[in-house]
Amino acid sequence: NPSLNKNKTLHGRFLHITDIHPDQFYLEGSDIGEMCHRTKTDDSSKSNKAPIFGKAMAGCDTPIILMNETFKWIDKNLKDKIDFVMWTGDNIRHDNDRNYPRTEAEIFDYNLKLSNVLYDIFKDSNGDVDENPYDLGVNVIPSIGNNDVFPHNMFSMGPTLQTREFYRIWRHFIPQEQQRFFDNGVSFFTEIIPNKLAVISINTLYLFKSNPLVDNCTKKNQPGYKLLIWFGQILTEMRKRNMKVWIIGHVPPIKKNFQKSCFDKFTLWINEFSDIIIGNVYGHMNIDHFIPVDTRDSIDSI
Amino acid sequence: YLSSKFTSNNDNNDDDDEFYDNNLSIDEYIRDLARESKEVQMMGAAPVNKGSYMDKVRKEYYQKVFEEIEGIEDVDKQEGDEFEIKKKKKKNKKDKKKKRKLRRDLDQLIREYNIISIGASIIPTFNPSFRVWEYNITGLEDELQVANKNNKSWNDFFHELEKILQKETISMDNQANDDDDDDELENLIIKNDKTIPKLTNHKLGPAYENQLFTPIRYVQYYINLEKINHKYYELMASDNDDISKEGAIRQSFEVDIEYVSNSDPYNMETLIVPEYFELMKKLYLDDEIWQEYLDLAFAKSGYKD
Secondary structure, eight states, rough: EEETTTOOOOEEEEEEEEEOEEEEOTTTTTTTTTSSSSSOOOOOGGGGGGOOTTTTSSSSOOEEEHHHHHHHHHHHHHHOOSEEEEEOOOOOOOSSOTSSSOOOHHHHHHHHHHHHHHHHHBBBSSOTTTTTTTTTTEEEEEEETTTTSTTTTTOOOSSSSSHHHHHHTTTTSSSGGGGHHHHHHSSSSEEEEETEEEEOOOOHHHHTTOOOOOOSSSSSSSHHHHHHHHHHHHHHHHHTOOOOOEEEEESOOOTTOOHHHHHHHHHHHHHHTTTEEEEEEEEESOOEEEEEEEHHHHHHHO | HOOOOOHHOOOOOOOOOOOOOOOOHHHHHHHHEEEEEEEEHTTTTOOOSHHHHHHHHHIIHHHHHHHHHHHHHHHHHHHHHHHHOOOOHHHHHHHHHHHHHHHHHHHHHHHHHEEEEEEOOOTSSSSEEEEEEEEETHHHHHHHHHOOOOOOHHHHHHHHHHHHHHHHHHHHHOOTTTTTOHHHHHHHHHHHHHTTTOOOOOOOTTTTTTOOOOOEEEEEEEEOOHHHHHHHHHHHHHHHHTTHHHHHHHHHHOEEEEEEEEEETTTOOOOOOOHHHHHHHHHHHHHHHHHHHHHHTTTTTTOOE
C-alpha cells in the first residue's frame, strides 16, 4: 500500500458473514413460542425451551452467546488467513415482540457494538493502530441491512441523522475521502489492493421495493437514481484504472426484491462492467443459494 | 400505502422469499398481509415456504438456463445432421466449424448472465453459517509492478463526481415533466440518462474466465446447533464440579465445514459463470443432486415446508 508505505501479505481468501441478528433479550430456557424472551407456559418439554446456543427453525433471533462464540472462533481460526471481510448487514434482532419494541437507539447501539467487535478483531496487530485507525490488518466492508434502519425498511436520501450515525459507527471502515458521498447515501468502496482490487458496498435500501420512502430509479429526485449515477461513475473510473471489483449489499438484486426500474438499470450496470466485476455477494434471505440474472430481459424492458 | 404496494405487485415481508400471486385482489392481498403479519408476531422469523421458494428458483431460473443451453445444442445438432448427409467427406473440417459455432453461441449466452450469490445467515433461521471464499492471486506480483501510477487521486475524482451529480440532477429536472409521453423525447431522455450504461463490447473478466482475482473455491462453515447444545447440556449434567458454565460453553462450541464448492453436489473446479451453467444443468436434471443442494441451502437443518 503506497499511501501507507506498508506491505501486506495476501492470502487469496476472504470471509462473507451476514444477518447476525443478535438478540439481547434471548433467554436460555424461555419459551420458544415467546420469541425465546420469557417463560409463560408450564410446559417443561425440552423441545419448546430455548437452548443456550439457539435453535434452528424455531423463529428466535441469535443468542448473544452464539454471536460471541462465533466471533471468537473467527478471531482464533480465520483472522490471520484472510484478506478482507464482506459484512452484509442486519445487525440487530427482529422487531417481533410487542413487549420489547425495537428502538432506533437499540439499532444504533447494536450496530456500534458489532462494528467495534469486528474492528477489534481485524485491526492491525502491529501496534500502530492509534496512529492510523484506518489501517486495518484485514479490511472490513460493511453494508446496511433493512433491519439496521428505523423504522424497519425505511431509509430516505441523505444526509440524515441515520446516514451520519452510520458514518460514526463505521468510521474505521469508510475511507475519509468518501465521507461526503457516504453521508448522501451510505454507499462506498474500499480498495483492498490500491488501484487493483476493490469492494463496492451498495446501499440496496434505495433500490428495495419494500422501502416506502423510495419509488423508482427513473426520477432524478429519487435516491436510487443518484445511487446509480454514483455507481456508474465509480465503475467507469475503476475500469480506467484496470481495477477489478466485488459488489456487495444486503438485499440481493433480484426481481422480487428490487423496484423494477432499479432492478433493470442495476442489472445493466453489472453486466456492462462484467470485464471488471468479479462477483456479487448479498445476504437478507438466509438461504445459501445463487440466482442467475439475465440481462436481456432488462435490455428489452428499458 | 397498501394500495401503492399492491399496484406494484410487491411483497412486504422481512426476509420473505415467496413469489406472490399477482392475480390476487386487493382485499385478498390485504388479508394475506394481515395473516402474515400475525404469523410474524406469533412466530418471529421462523422459516415458512422456503422449500417452495427454492422450487421456484429451480423452475424459473435454473430450468430456463438449462433450456437455453439445450436450445443452442439442439440447433447445432440439427445443423450437424444435415451436414452429415450432404458432405460426409469434409466431416472433420465442418466438425471444427460446428464446435466453434457452438462455443460462440454458448459464450454469447454466458456473457448475458450475472450470478448473484446469496449467503446463509448467522441467525438460526436454519443452522448458522458463513463462507470463506478463495480467489486466484497468481501473477499478482507482476501486475503490481506495472501498476499505473498516473491515476488521479480519488479526492480529485470525487470532486469531479460531485459536479457531475449536481449537473445531472439539475439538467434532468429541466428536461421533462412526469406527463411527457412523446416518444422522441423519451428516447432522448433514455439516451442521455446517465443511470443507463452505454453498452460496449468488452473482454470478459474474472467472473467468466479464470484469471487474477477469479474466485476459485469456497468453504462453507456451519454450526450444528443441535450437536453443540446437546454437548453443552451433557457437560453441565455431568458430575464434574470443575466445569463452569463458561468452560462448558467453550468446550461445546464448534464450527464445522459444511461443504466445499469443489465437492458434491457442486463439484465446481472454479467459480466462473460457465461452471455455474454446468451446475444449473445438473440441478435441474438430477433430483438427487437437487435434494443435496436443498439440504445445504438450509444449512443441514433438515428444513422442509
